[in-house]
Amino acid sequence: MKxxxxxxxxxxxxxxxxxxxxxxxxxxxxRPATTAPAAPVVPTQQTRIAQALAEWNVYATLQxxxxxxxxxxxxxxxKALLAADLLIQADGSLDxxxxxxxxxxxxxxQPQEWEVNMGKVLDQLDTTxxxxxxxxxxxxATNQVATIALKxxxxxxxxxxxxxxxxxxxVLAAMLSPYNQGPVGDCFAVTDMIRDHQEYYKHAAExxxxxxxxGYLQRPVNGSNDYFFFLPSLADDDLASTCNLTPAGQFAxxxxxxxxxxxxxxASVVMGxxxxxTLTKNVMQLxxxxxxxxxxxxxxxxxxxxxxxxxxxxxxxxxxxxxAAVGAYAFSSLTNNTILRGTEAAFAAMAExxxxxxxxxxxxxCVTQALSSTWQQLxxxxxxxxxxxxxxxTFNASYRLLYNLDIPLPQVAADGSxxxxxxxxxxxxxxxxxxxxxxxxxxxxxxxxxxxxxSQTASQLGSTQGVQSIAxxxxxxxxxxxFLKNILWDYDSSNQQVSDxxxxxxxxxxxxxxxxxxxxxxxxxxxxTQTNYNNYVQxxxxxxxxxxxxxxxxxxKKAPQELIPMDSPQHAFNFVPANPDMVAFVQQSQSxxxxxxxxxxxxxxxxxxxxxxxxxxxxxxxxMYSMISNALPSPISYQQLLHKLNAKPMSVxxxxxxxxxxxxxxxxxxxxxxxxxxxxxxxxxxxxxxxxDQAILNQSAIRFAFTNWNEGTKNIYFCAYFNPRTxxxxxxxxxxxxxxxxxxxxxxxxxxxAWDVDLTPFAPxxx
Numbered sequence: 001m002k003x004x005x006x007x008x009x010x011x012x013x014x015x016x017x018x019x020x021x022x023x024x025x026x027x028x029x030x031r032p033a034t035t036a037p038a039a040p041v042v043p044t045q046q047t048r049i050a051q052a053l054a055e056w057n058v059y060a061t062l063q064x065x066x067x068x069x070x071x072x073x074x075x076x077x078x079k080a081l082l083a084a085d086l087l088i089q090a091d092g093s094l095d096x097x098x099x100x101x102x103x104x105x106x107x108x109x110q111p112q113e114w115e116v117n118m119g120k121v122l123d124q125l126d127t128t129x130x131x132x133x134x135x136x137x138x139x140x141a142t143n144q145v146a147t148i149a150l151k152x153x154x155x156x157x158x159x160x161x162x163x164x165x166x167x168x169x170x171v172l173a174a175m176l177s178p179y180n181q182g183p184v185g186d187c188f189a190v191t192d193m194i195r196d197h198q199e200y201y202k203h204a205a206e207x208x209x210x211x212x213x214x215g216y217l218q219r220p221v222n223g224s225n226d227y228f229f230f231l232p233s234l235a236d237d238d239l240a241s242t243c244n245l246t247p248a249g250q251f252a253x254x255x256x257x258x259x260x261x262x263x264x265x266x267a268s269v270v271m272g273x274x275x276x277x278t279l280t281k282n283v284m285q286l287x288x289x290x291x292x293x294x295x296x297x298x299x300x301x302x303x304x305x306x307x308x309x310x311x312x313x314x315x316x317x318x319x320x321x322x323x324a325a326v327g328a329y330a331f332s333s334l335t336n337n338t339i340l341r342g343t344e345a346a347f348a349a350m351a352e353x354x355x356x357x358x359x360x361x362x363x364x365x366c367v368t369q370a371l372s373s374t375w376q377q378l379x380x381x382x383x384x385x386x387x388x389x390x391x392x393x394t395f396n397a398s399y400r401l402l403y404n405l406d407i408p409l410p411q412v413a414a415d416g417s418x419x420x421x422x423x424x425x426x427x428x429x430x431x432x433x434x435x436x437x438x439x440x441x442x443x444x445x446x447x448x449x450x451x452x453x454x455s456q457t458a459s460q461l462g463s464t465q466g467v468q469s470i471a472x473x474x475x476x477x478x479x480x481x482x483f484l485k486n487i488l489w490d491y492d493s494s495n496q497q498v499s500d501x502x503x504x505x506x507x508x509x510x511x512x513x514x515x516x517x518x519x520x521x522x523x524x525x526x527x528x529t530q531t532n533y534n535n536y537v538q539x540x541x542x543x544x545x546x547x548x549x550x551x552x553x554x555x556x557k558k559a560p561q562e563l564i565p566m567d568s569p570q571h572a573f574n575f576v577p578a579n580p581d582m583v584a585f586v587q588q589s590q591s592x593x594x595x596x597x598x599x600x601x602x603x604x605x606x607x608x609x610x611x612x613x614x615x616x617x618x619x620x621x622x623x624m625y626s627m628i629s630n631a632l633p634s635p636i637s638y639q640q641l642l643h644k645l646n647a648k649p650m651s652v653x654x655x656x657x658x659x660x661x662x663x664x665x666x667x668x669x670x671x672x673x674x675x676x677x678x679x680x681x682x683x684x685x686x687x688x689x690x691x692x693d694q695a696i697l698n699q700s701a702i703r704f705a706f707t708n709w710n711e712g713t714k715n716i717y718f719c720a721y722f723n724p725r726t727x728x729x730x731x732x733x734x735x736x737x738x739x740x741x742x743x744x745x746x747x748x749x750x751x752x753x754a755w756d757v758d759l760t761p762f763a764p765x766x767x
Contacts, residue, residue, distance in 0.1 A: 045086070045098050049105045052082040056106075059262065066251055068261045068300060069238045072712040073335045076114045076178050079106060080337070081153070083118070084172035087125070092165050094133050094172075099125050113736050114178040114713040117198050121175050124201050132202070136168045136209045142435070146215035148232040149342055152333035155266035157274060167212045174208040174339035175201060180715060181708035182336070184235045184405045185418030187572040189347035190708045191521040192528050194574060195563040196764070197340070203764035207346075208339045216434065217346040219527050221353050226400075228353075229436045230345035233406035235420040236332035238263075239301040245289065249280035252295040258283065258303070263334050267304055267327035273311035282310040304328050341405060348403035350527040351518050352423060355396050359423050359517040364396055366490040366512060367450060374477045378470055383461070387470045390461060395453035400426050402436060409516050410509040415571035417709050422516035427452075440513055443484045443502045450478050487512065521565045521572040522758055529764055533565075536760040541752060545731040548750050549720035550592045552704045556582040559759050566705055566757045568749060573718070574706045575757055581702045581719075600729060603700040604722025607693045608653045617646060617655060619688040620681075627680060628663060637666050652693075656685050656725040675747060682725055682743040689724075697721055698741045701734050711735070 043051070059078050064071035083102050089095050103122045107115045139146035139162060150162045150170055179197050181190045196204040210217050217228045244252035251261070258280045259265050268274050276282075286306040289296050308323035315323075329338075352360045378384040407422035425440040427449055440449055458471040477483055481502065488501035492510040495501050505511055522533035542548035556577040564575040576582065585595050621642050625635075632638055641662040645655060660681050664674045686697060701721040709716040715736040723730035723743065731750045732743045 045095070045101060049086060049098075049101055052086055053105055056082055062256070062260070063262060065254065066243075066256060066261050068241070068243050069263050069335050070712060073178070074262070076713050077335060077337055080118065080176035081169070081173045083176055084169045088133070088165060088168045088172060090165070092133065092168050094125065094129055096125065096127055112713065113715060117178070118176045121201060132205060132209075133168050133171075136164070136171050137213050138162050138164045138167050139213055139215060143213070143215035145230065145232055146212055148329070149338040150212060151270060152232070152329045153338045155269050155330060155333075157269050158272045170212050170339050171205060171208045174337050175205055177337040177340060178713060179337070179340050180710040181417070182235060182710070183237055183417070183419045184344070185409060185413045185415070185421040185516060186344060186348040186403060186405075186518060187415060187418070187708055188351055188518050188521045189344055189403070189524050191565050191567075191572045191574055192524045193344055193347045194706065194708060195565075196528070199562055200764050207343050211339050211342040211346065214434070217343070219350060220530065221527060226353055227434050228346040228349040229402050230342035231402055231404050231424070232329055233404050234329060234332040234336045234338070234341055235405045236336060238335060239328060239332065240299055242297050242299055244295045244297050245284065245287070246295050247284060247289040247291050247293055249284045263300065263331040264303060264307070266334060267330045268307060270330035271308060271311050271323045271327045272315060273307060276311065276314060279307065279310055283307050286310065300331060301328065304331060345403040345405055347524055347528070348518060349401055351520060351523040352401040353527065357523055358519060359401055359515055360396070362491060362515070362517065363425070363512045364392065366487050367395060368392065369490040370483055370486040371474070371477065374474060378473060381466055381470060383466050384470055387457060387461060387467065391453060391457040394457045394460070395450065398428055398453050398456070399440065399449060400428050400437065402426055407514065407516065414569070422514055423518065425513045442513065443488065443505050446487065446512055447478055447484055451475060454478065519572065521567055522756075525565050525758065533758055537756050537758050539754055539756050541754045542750055543752060544728075545720055545746055545750050546596070546729040548731065548755070549596070549702060549704065549729060553582070553585050553592050553595075555757060555759065556586050563706065564757060564759060566755065568755050569753055570749060571707070573708050576704065576706055576717070579703050579717070582704060596729065600700050600702060600720065600722050603696050604724060605727065607689065607696050607722070608724035608727050609651050610693065611649050612652045612655045613690065616652075616688050616690065620656070620684055621659065623684045623688065624659065624663065624681060628667065628677070631667055633666065641666065652685075652689070652724050653727060656681065660725070679743065679745050682723060682730070685725060686741055686743065694741070697724070698734065698738050701732070701738065701741055703734060703736070703738070707733060711740075714740070
């Protein structure tokens with residue numbers, strides 16, 4: 001297996017074992033036989049739970065005070081890890097007797113949104129789980145990526161060994177942790193994985209165990225087992241946030257030092273710098289903080305880079321770049337459960353394992369196109385057709401795709417949320433199929449992959465003169481610069497704008513070696529559940545938001561009461577027929593139109609027809625002005641518009657429409673611009689309404705799909721809502737607790753856009 005030099009150093013740092021130290025066992029010194037050993041004080045489980053809860057409260061308070069990382073998510077991850085640590089005993093068995101104690105201590109009678117599934121998992125734990133946890137083991141030496149994931153999760157130093165108990169705690173912590181998509185653009189994989197994580201616990205646990213122990217998932221594909229790996233990379237927006245540090249290394253306005261922040265403390269330990277007394281001082285010097293100067297503003301990534309340089313200078317045979325990667329992974333592990341993210345990346349790889357799947361199909365097609373004229377020239381030779389078919393089969397089997405969560409996208413994805421994630425190309429190792437293989441990173445690497453497939457095909461077909469002649473001519477063509485240029489041009493037509501794509505391949509957003517593709521959740525579902533999704537996927541193209549919600553309500557009457565894979569052209573997500581809003585419709589006898597009128601339209605009309613207050617007018621008009629002021633011919637014209645609108649009492653609907661019409665006249669908007677202004681104004685209008693009217697619109701909204709997105713620990717749902725400006729049903733998103741309603745662009749998402757749903761997903765059973 002071939003890695004970059006940085007990645008080799010990461011594995012060296014994180015897998016070094018200098019002492020037998022573990023979390024569950026310490027070396028014992030011998031004592032004189034004449035001295036009776038003091039009886040150890042063993043805390044009761046109630047005491048341990050109380051101590052863990054106290055630790056969590058301190059941790060949560062600190063994270064929220066420092067604001068270096070998302071405090072809510074960090075606290076949720078920490079609670080899951082502490083609960084798992086309490087329930088896995090020193091011998092690795094599950095402490096069934098303490099489950100109810102942990103649940104009552106960690107989850108209130110009115111649990112927060114992210115705690116609900118934690119409670120469901122705890123309710124599932126019984127003696128039948130003992131045999132499962134007995135199978136969970138520490139990673140083998142060959143599964144170094146799994147070791148990295150566990151060291152990141154537990155903030156272990158290079159000298160600390162990963163044990164079986166670590167692996168067991170990690171698996172249970174993954175089960176108890178909240179999970180959603182985050183900034184990564186693999187919604188097609190997250191859709192299916194969320195269903196397992198929230199409904200099919202044993203199936204999910206088996207995957208988490210495989211990630212923790214083996215570093216991969218295993219699934220049968222086309223009649224034989226294949227392996228799906230992950231990379232130790234985490235997309236984390238917190239790394240690019242900013243914080244203010246004094247020259248002494250304290251967070252400005254607090255008494256906390258740099259290394260008091262849990263993320264930086266974890267990074268220091270995993271990089272091996274926890275014993276460097278001058279670490280903070282040296283880091284601040286590298287960050288160019290003047291001894292008597294003001295506080296400086298820096299990002300966590302800049303801090304981690306400086307920490308890596310300081311530690312590397314005092315660590316023999318080290319690499320500061322590799323240590324920085326280690327530190328960033330450890331930092332982000334506090335808000336990203338490494339087992340869940342590893343499983344997520346493996347699920348994404350499942351979507352690209354068959355010849356016609358999206359990215360794989362593109363790779364195969366670009367090779368076919370680049371060689372098409374050559375095959376035509378070879379067509380007169382005996383066996384050319386057989387060679388071509390055998391070659392494509394061999395080439396397709398020669399590589400695999402791994403999903404890198406941390407590849408920056410050239411622009412925010414169509415879903416409006418994803419900013420990173422894409423596939424890397426790897427050559428399969430025929431001798432070690434349970435290892436990823438060598439990365440194909442450059443056009444020249446890709447050329448060699450094709451040449452190897454030609455050579456293997458020739459060997460398979462025998463060394464006849466005709467076979468050797470075909471192989472020789474193909475080899476000649478592949479070795480030309482034109483071949484590689486055509487590969488990159490054929491892979492994505494936009495690459496044709498670059499005259500020399502081979503020399504400038506790193507500037508291209510889509511190549512066979514790295515591509516942010518993948519968009520079909522049903523491909524993942526098929527491999528995960530071993531069913532043929534094509535038999536069950538239904539398509540529907542709504543004309544507007546009312547049409548969409550009416551279709552979804554009809555689906556709710558016949559769909560199984562579980563998360564259902566669903567997608568639109570922009571995004572993959574889960575339909576939720578078991579959502580209380582859906583259930584309320586199914587349980588009554590009204591028609592769809594009658595129910596929407598009573599549930600959604602009638603309450604919304606109260607808001608729309610209400611006279612707009614002066615405070616709402618001012619908030620709406622001021623916010624819109626701040627958004628469009630740079631495009632206005634003069635501020636006076638806008639003030640004249642407001643004077644006209646404020647001259648007499650107006651309803652919410654009439655004032656909003658009058659303001660919209662006036663703004664578009666001032667801007668001389670075309671149709672597209674007018675639509676963009678309307679979308680913006682609708683969002684501002686809802687935020688400008690009184691708390692009472694906002695509550696009416698939020699509570700009447702109908703949630704129907706889990707978007708996979710989140711804000712902190714709040715899950716976000718797609719919904720139908722009442723638009724008080726248009727007095728029509730609109731499309732938007734809302735928190736699960738029915739707050740924070742946000743309109744969405746219906747032209748982009750709904751109006752005449754195709755939606756797909758798999759009503760019979762055949763999810764794995766909990767056996």
